[in-house]
Structure formats: structure tokens, C-alpha cells
Amino acid sequence: MKYLLFLPFVLFFYSCSTLKSDAGKSIRNTPDVGIEWEYSEKINDAYQKDMDSVINAEIQKYNAAGHQLHLHKKRVKDKDYLFIEFKEGKLTTKGDRAAGYIVTGLGLVATPALLIALNTGFVAAFYYVPENKFLIKCTYSDNLADPSSHGKKFVGTTGALFAKKQKQVNKLYTKFSVKLDGIFLNLEKELLMHQ
Secondary structure (H helix, E strand, O other): OHHHHHHHHHHHHHHHOOOOEOOOOOOOOOOEEEEEEEEOOOOOHHHHHHHHHHHHHHHHHHHHOOOOOEEEEOOOOOOOEEEEEEEEEEOOOHHHHHHHHHHHHHHHHHHHHHHHHOOOOOOOOOOOOOEEEEEEEEEEOOOOEOOOOOOEEEEEEEEOOOOOHHHHHHHHHHHHHHHHHHHHHHHHHHHHHOO
16 A cells, blocks of 8 residues: 555656657657757856767767767757756866865864863764766757656766866766766667657
């Protein structure tokens, strides 16, 4: 009985965050799809430039792999396209890393040691681990989307405290690339199923 009550909630929340193409769309009537993206005001220019490169490279890689679906940067006349909105994007700075080392050092070592030395009877600890991050929301255009599709959010993070910055940033871009490839493959799979 509990599961019968739980199932509608799961289905409801799952349906609120979906990325589905319209059943009337197939690979025959939708052989190519545009990709459009934009950034929120909070995202700095360097991050945008790097993500632009990742998206363009992923589109080229996808098309070069010989898929039945062809992708391109959205043109003005395109009605079938995928829209990627960068809600958040952050690359840690030297200040973030310094704060992470200081706060974590004080919170995990100095504060508990002081509380133990003062014989307070309790131990408290805290830490701060800065992250490189992206948060995107993907939606299909009205012409391509199933009426029940509301878009889907994707998040990717990498730690930034205990590794070289460029290595962690590259990991973040790789995570984004993998998510993007999955979105492209899922769209092609849906269009092939609708034939």
C-alpha cells in the first residue's frame, strides 16, 4: 500500500523534469537539429569562451561519428533545436582556494584541538571546499518537444582544493562534454524510435 501512494509522487516529480521529443518527430522528418545556448549574467567571459569551444567540439565530434542525426549551431530559421541555458558556471579563483585551505585547516584541526584543550565536552568541526561547477537547463524547442516535456537540469562539479586548477577545470569540461553527448544520443534514440 505504501508503494502505491509513493508511486504517484515519483511519477509526478519525474514528469516535471523531462526532456522528451514529440512522438510525431522522427529521424525522417527531423534529420538535423540546431543547438542554441546562452549564459546567465553571472557567468564570466573566460568560462563562456571555454564552454563555447566544448560545445562546438562536441557538435563536430558527434557529426563526425556518422550518426543519423546531424547537429549544427542554431540558425534563425530553425524550428527544431535544443536550447542549453547556463544557469550557473564557476571556476574557482586563487582567493577561493586560499579561503578553502584556511577555513578547512582551522575548522578540521585548530577548532577541535582548541575545544578539546578547553575541555568543553563537545567537539565541533567545519570545512569549506570550493568547487568548479556548471548548472545547465536543457529544453527542446516548442516544435520539437513533447507537450509533457519541461526540460531537464544537469549539474557537474569538480573539487578545487587538493589538485591543480587546470586539471580540475579540464575534468569539469570533460563532465560537461559527456553530459552533452548523452543528451545528443538520447535525442537521436528518441527520433529513431518514433519512425
